[in-house]
Amino acid sequence: MIRKKATAKKSKPKSKKSFFNTKFSSYFLAIFCFVFLFGIGYHYRNGFLYLLGFKSNKVAESKESKRFTDLRNFQVLSRYNTNVAGIDVSEYQGKIEWKEVKTIENTFPIQFVFIRATAGKDKLDSQFNSNWREAKSHNLIRGAYHYYRPNENSLIQAEFFIKNVKLKKGDLPPILDIESMPENQSVDNLKVGLRRWLEKVDTYYQIKPIIYTNEKFYEDFLKEEFSDFQFWIANYNFFVETMNEEWLFWQFTEKASITGIQGNVDVNIYNGTPKMLQYLTLQ
Numbered sequence: 001m002i003r004k005k006a007t008a009k010k011s012k013p014k015s016k017k018s019f020f021n022t023k024f025s026s027y028f029l030a031i032f033c034f035v036f037l038f039g040i041g042y043h044y045r046n047g048f049l050y051l052l053g054f055k056s057n058k059v060a061e062s063k064e065s066k067r068f069t070d071l072r073n074f075q076v077l078s079r080y081n082t083n084v085a086g087i088d089v090s091e092y093q094g095k096i097e098w099k100e101v102k103t104i105e106n107t108f109p110i111q112f113v114f115i116r117a118t119a120g121k122d123k124l125d126s127q128f129n130s131n132w133r134e135a136k137s138h139n140l141i142r143g144a145y146h147y148y149r150p151n152e153n154s155l156i157q158a159e160f161f162i163k164n165v166k167l168k169k170g171d172l173p174p175i176l177d178i179e180s181m182p183e184n185q186s187v188d189n190l191k192v193g194l195r196r197w198l199e200k201v202d203t204y205y206q207i208k209p210i211i212y213t214n215e216k217f218y219e220d221f222l223k224e225e226f227s228d229f230q231f232w233i234a235n236y237n238f239f240v241e242t243m244n245e246e247w248l249f250w251q252f253t254e255k256a257s258i259t260g261i262q263g264n265v266d267v268n269i270y271n272g273t274p275k276m277l278q279y280l281t282l283q
Helices: 017-043 045-051 069-079 128-137 154-164 187-205 215-222 274-280
Strands: 084-089 112-119 141-147 175-177 210-214 230-234 249-256 265-270
Touching: 069 249, 069 265, 112 128, 112 154, 112 265, 128 141, 141 154, 154 187, 175 187, 187 215, 210 215, 215 230
Parallel strands: 084 112, 112 141, 141 175, 175 210, 210 230, 230 249
Antiparallel strands: 084 265, 249 265
């Protein structure tokens, strides 16, 4: 038998398809990145100009370089420039030069200030009396807040706050700051304690207190059962630039630069106009 000579299989030419697909994908990815970065740049254009110094009223920069967080601060404050902006302070800011405390990022006017007064059943903020007095003398609408300790008696905490805080006409309602869970009691007992504090303070000052907390704590534990109260909510998410309509105040950053105050400062926006803020105060 004569065997046929085996013929070598012709190798198929390499497909150019994969090459073009790869090239097209690279072009597409590059275009997508460009559009994405251009969109980010356009969205934060005013903030970037501010960071570059074109929007700043500063004559000379401080030793501390501007931070990227300033970009969001500028963006949010620009969005709410018809609202009212303010700050909150405590002994952690040290001694404040109140005569210099006028604007946020040297651009946006400061019109109100929340001041920590007390914490728990026996802690008086070491700068409270000075801050309380100075804020009033510099024509800032002021509000006092109490840092609630879940593992201490709520009524004793309320009495301690009342003892140390003398509200006057033009002051904001008292504020209860709750941020942590109790160690040896249930959530239900925590809520009972919070309501006792709120009711006692309400009875004494004849004005309904405001509750401060972070957004998660608000959504998980307080929103439904304390719906009869107004809330001051903390949310520092870089990509969140709008205030929830349910919030009375929004603490949108803890890293702002304020002339006259060393270190970082919390900044807040009131969900309303200056006139509405006046109506909120003690009459």
